[in-house]
Amino acid sequence: MTRHLRVDGPNHDDRLDHMAQGVLGQPLNRLEGPLKVTGRATYAAEARPRNMAYGVLVQAEIPAGKVLEIGDAPGALAVIQDKRMIHYAAQGQAEKAPPSGPERVEYMGQAIALVVAETFEAARHAAQNIAIRYAPETVPVIPESVTPELPPKKQSATGDLDQAMRDAAVTVDQVWHTPSQMSAAMEPHAAIAEWDGGHVTVRAGLQMLSSNRKQMADALGIRESKVRLLAPYVGGGFGSKLGINAEAVAAAIAARELNRPVMVAMTRQQVFDLAHRRSETRQRVRLACDANGVLSGIGHDVLVSNLPGSEFSEPVTQATPFTYQAAHRQIVHAVSRIHRGCAGSVRAPGEAVGVTVFECAMDELAEAAGIDPVELRLRNIPDAEPVTDRPFSSHKLAEALRDGAERFGWSARKPSGQRIEGEWFIGMGMAAAVRVNMLVESRARVTLHQDGRAIVETDMTDIGTGTYTILGQLAAEMLGLPADRVEVRLGDTDFPPAAGSGGSFGAASSGNSVYLACEEIRSQIARTMRCDETDLTLHDGMARAGNVSRPLSELIDGQITAEGHLQPGKTEKTHRQATWGSHWAEVAVNRWTGEVRVRRMMGVFACGRVLNEKTARSQCLGGMSFGIGIALTEAMEHDPRDGHVVSRDLAEYHIPCHADVPELEVHFLPERDAYVGPLQAKGLGELGICGAGAAVLNAIHNACGVRVRQLPATPDKIIAGLD
Amino acid sequence: MQITLHLNGATHDLDVDARTTLLDALRHHLGLTGTKKGCDHGQCGACTVLIDGRRVNSCLTLACMAEDAQITTIEGLGSPDRLSPLQQQFLDHDGFQCGYCTPGQICSATGMLEEIAAGWPSHASASLEGPFALSHAEIAERMSGNLCRCAAYTHIVAAIRQAAGADDRHEDAA
Ligand code: FES
Ligand code: FES
Numbered sequence: 001m002t003r004h005l006r007v008d009g010p011n012h013d014d015r016l017d018h019m020a021q022g023v024l025g026q027p028l029n030r031l032e033g034p035l036k037v038t039g040r041a042t043y044a045a046e047a048r049p050r051n052m053a054y055g056v057l058v059q060a061e062i063p064a065g066k067v068l069e070i071g072d073a074p075g076a077l078a079v080i081q082d083k084r085m086i087h088y089a090a091q092g093q094a095e096k097a098p099p100s101g102p103e104r105v106e107y108m109g110q111a112i113a114l115v116v117a118e119t120f121e122a123a124r125h126a127a128q129n130i131a132i133r134y135a136p137e138t139v140p141v142i143p144e145s146v147t148p149e150l151p152p153k154k155q156s157a158t159g160d161l162d163q164a165m166r167d168a169a170v171t172v173d174q175v176w177h178t179p180s181q182m183s184a185a186m187e188p189h190a191a192i193a194e195w196d197g198g199h200v201t202v203r204a205g206l207q208m209l210s211s212n213r214k215q216m217a218d219a220l221g222i223r224e225s226k227v228r229l230l231a232p233y234v235g236g237g238f239g240s241k242l243g244i245n246a247e248a249v250a251a252a253i254a255a256r257e258l259n260r261p262v263m264v265a266m267t268r269q270q271v272f273d274l275a276h277r278r279s280e281t282r283q284r285v286r287l288a289c290d291a292n293g294v295l296s297g298i299g300h301d302v303l304v305s306n307l308p309g310s311e312f313s314e315p316v317t318q319a320t321p322f323t324y325q326a327a328h329r330q331i332v333h334a335v336s337r338i339h340r341g342c343a344g345s346v347r348a349p350g351e352a353v354g355v356t357v358f359e360c361a362m363d364e365l366a367e368a369a370g371i372d373p374v375e376l377r378l379r380n381i382p383d384a385e386p387v388t389d390r391p392f393s394s395h396k397l398a399e400a401l402r403d404g405a406e407r408f409g410w411s412a413r414k415p416s417g418q419r420i421e422g423e424w425f426i427g428m429g430m431a432a433a434v435r436v437n438m439l440v441e442s443r444a445r446v447t448l449h450q451d452g453r454a455i456v457e458t459d460m461t462d463i464g465t466g467t468y469t470i471l472g473q474l475a476a477e478m479l480g481l482p483a484d485r486v487e488v489r490l491g492d493t494d495f496p497p498a499a500g501s502g503g504s505f506g507a508a509s510s511g512n513s514v515y516l517a518c519e520e521i522r523s524q525i526a527r528t529m530r531c532d533e534t535d536l537t538l539h540d541g542m543a544r545a546g547n548v549s550r551p552l553s554e555l556i557d558g559q560i561t562a563e564g565h566l567q568p569g570k571t572e573k574t575h576r577q578a579t580w581g582s583h584w585a586e587v588a589v590n591r592w593t594g595e596v597r598v599r600r601m602m603g604v605f606a607c608g609r610v611l612n613e614k615t616a617r618s619q620c621l622g623g624m625s626f627g628i629g630i631a632l633t634e635a636m637e638h639d640p641r642d643g644h645v646v647s648r649d650l651a652e653y654h655i656p657c658h659a660d661v662p663e664l665e666v667h668f669l670p671e672r673d674a675y676v677g678p679l680q681a682k683g684l685g686e687l688g689i690c691g692a693g694a695a696v697l698n699a700i701h702n703a704c705g706v707r708v709r710q711l712p713a714t715p716d717k718i719i720a721g722l723d
Numbered sequence: 724m725q726i727t728l729h730l731n732g733a734t735h736d737l738d739v740d741a742r743t744t745l746l747d748a749l750r751h752h753l754g755l756t757g758t759k760k761g762c763d764h765g766q767c768g769a770c771t772v773l774i775d776g777r778r779v780n781s782c783l784t785l786a787c788m789a790e791d792a793q794i795t796t797i798e799g800l801g802s803p804d805r806l807s808p809l810q811q812q813f814l815d816h817d818g819f820q821c822g823y824c825t826p827g828q829i830c831s832a833t834g835m836l837e838e839i840a841a842g843w844p845s846h847a848s849a850s851l852e853g854p855f856a857l858s859h860a861e862i863a864e865r866m867s868g869n870l871c872r873c874a875a876y877t878h879i880v881a882a883i884r885q886a887a888g889a890d891d892r893h894e895d896a897a
Binding site for chain 2: 029030032033034035036037038039040041042043045046048054119120121122125183184185186187188233234235236237238265267268463464465466614615617618619621622624625626649650651655656657658659661662663664
């Protein structure tokens with residue numbers, strides 16, 4: 001039996017609050033945790049089928065043009081140059097494979113061949129020494145060097161922003177730049193492909209198996225039913241594993257050709273070239289307000305880039321239309337077509353850099369207007385979505401601001417440059433956090449056995465997000481079982497297709513599908529118990545209705561299996577859905593070296609129902625640390641001559657390390673959002689990053705008076721601003 | 724070439740390419756995939772193992788260099804039903820998310836606590852002589868060779884401090 005729900009209306013009955021088991025929301029340890037801390041969880045490259053060969057990708061050394069000839073590779077089993085090899089990774093949720101054909105180069109570093117050998121060492125050696133002849137072409141690689149496209153659907157204007165800027169008591173009009181950024185998940189992309197007749201099984205690092213399966217089938221030119229994908233454990237994704245990438249397709253092609261299993265693992269450097277980068281952005285923000293800080297105008301004018309023909313463009317302004325009120329508004333979204341590696345989703349596409357910059361602009365406006373930054377934001381929270389007048393599904397920004405200010409000790413903040421400890425300037429900064437919320441179609445199967453064990457199966461992935469654990473807790477709660485009686489099976493396309501992990505929609509979408517399956521099972525038990533499902537209490541393997549109490553083993557004949565199927569519905573149109581929060585940072589800036597140390601950092605977040613307090617907190621810690629990276633250290637430098645990524649390893653691209661991250665503090669605001677399905681939970685994987693960097697940058701200004709608008713705020717830029 | 728590795732208390736004879744790193748010997752030849760490859764260049768710490776008790780990046784070590792040593796990998800520190808104290812604290816504090824950097828963090832922390840016990844100072848130490856407070860700053864400094872993109876850092880440091888018996892979690896607000 002399948003229970004289906006389209007989320008067309010609100011759900012106010014708080015069913016999960018009336019369940020009896022009491023495990024949902026609890027800070028339980030991760031179900032798969034013991035495997036991970038002992039090295040027993042196996043990731044993409046960690047199966048060892050018999051007779052496996054090793055493949056190493058060969059990369060283009062020209063920014064664009066044709067591959068004329070690929071030389072021999074002594075010591076190799078094969079050099080694969082197949083027309084089905086893809087140019088770059090598929091975008092998230094794409095149903096088709098990306099462009100293919102390895103003879104055509106679109107950017108420097110593109111995979112153009114695969115060398116396969118008996119050992120990894122031999123394959124690497126051969127790949128590094130292969131001779132290639134090209135017919136190179138000259139192409140633009142700098143966003144400002146071309147006339148950008150202005151996609152009509154991405155521009156919008158209301159009122160007259162220019163006039164509002166002229167009339168305003170206080171204005172800000174500044175330009176910020178953020179560099180290309182990389183997800184840099186710790187597990188490099190890898191795949192092991194193996195054929196059995198016409199069927200291929202590919203084990204890979206992937207976030208969204210159901211769409212990845214379509215992409216893979218399309219890339220290989222076979223039917224979807226002939227493709228099985230496995231991703232039981234994924235060593236981080238952050239967007240980089242949303243779509244299939246070159247290594248997986250090449251592995252499948254090679255395995256077919258050689259008639260044996262083939263593993264292809266990208267090197268770290270290849271990940272920087274081949275995983276989607278977050279586009280660099282140029283953002284002009286214009287703000288106009290009256291003497292009381294009430295906004296009259298908001299302008300957000302952005303330039304991003306991508307390869308010609310690539311549909312994705314970093315949705316920088318995604319949250320700008322609804323975060324603050326103003327009568328006069330304008331959004332400009334320009335896309336330069338250049339030949340840097342493909343741009344795509346990196347954790348919180350849009351808001352990660354858009355909210356960060358916008359919240360820096362708000363800090364500048366607060367300063368110019370002589371109003372406390374928290375107060376400025378409080379004065380501009382709209383009652384409904386500006387322009388459309390749609391109601392918010394829930395709105396917690398004001399509460400997050402007030403709660404955060406109190407907890408962080410915001411009232412102790414001094415004017416810029418006035419707190420000095422030895423050679424350090426000390427400052428505090430804050431920012432609002434906001435991220436759009438969405439649901440995506442998702443299915444799950446739940447089986448309840450007579451002996452009081454349940455099994456959850458869905459092709460959902462756990463990329464560190466806690467999915468195994470929260471889905472287990474959810475089923476345990478609904479079915480009245482101790483959490484350790486539930487087994488969760490993920491990451492296999494043989495299971496019902498799920499939303500996948502992306503866009504912060506994974507937990508809520510797959511969670512709702514598990515909820516629905518369990519609701520169906522509950523209904524069947526209720527029928528046996530001759531009561532309404534809503535009158536049924538399940539607890540520790542016992543079913544209760546009125547004064548009748550019976551063990552599940554008496555009520556179930558063998559097992560009950562049900563499928564849950566969730567689809568987003570009208571509420572995504574009728575209501576503006578978002579998650580909200582606030583970020584707080586205290587930094588020290590060295591007056592001689594310009595070094596910035598984050599001393600304290602705190603986030604207050606509202607994301608609907610929290611499914612596991614412990615794993616939810618970890619999601620936020622991760623997002624906030626990404627924010628530190630965006631503010632202070634992370635930049636992919638592109639060579640201005642050919643666009644190639646110069647900082648293409650972890651010694652050159654600086655993700656935050658232990659010493660960069662202080663003891664972070666996270667608080668959740670209790671919330672139930674009625675418009676996002678019966679789970680009443682929203683996304684959390686990305687909210688922590690949205691605006692976090694702004695709190696750090698604003699704290700730098702409060703410490704030492706320097707505004708860095710060319711991110712990241714490295715010491716050289718800070719020293720240049722210090723007198 | 725023929726080599727012999729002494730690993731987690733057992734002895735393994737292997738036939739490997741001379742260019743094989745210890746990391747690849749573990750992962751490709753011995754099927755011990757608990758030791759992770761994050762960069763293959765000594766930049767991330769995911770491949771950390773203990774060689775004669777000291778933490779080492781196995782990606783920067785050729786397998787043939789490790790022949791005479793005692794090697795301990797994450798698999799040798801504990802198993803799912805017999806966690807080491809550090810593994811248990813990582814689990815309880817959620818000192819990981821995706822789990823990919825985790826074996827390296829745990830091996831590194833194991834070696835790091837030995838270094839503190841042996842009286843080795845760090846950049847964050849108040850003095851060169853010790854004793855060293857197991858402060859957040861001290862642990863974070865010493866663990867900075869182990870990157871975690873999920874950024875479980877706050878929880879990792881808490882886990883290590885608890886396993887090492889540090890008492891006041893908040894002693895070092897600076
Ligand atoms: S894999 Fe050895 S340090 Fe990164
Ligand atoms: S837990 Fe994912 S990289 Fe550390």
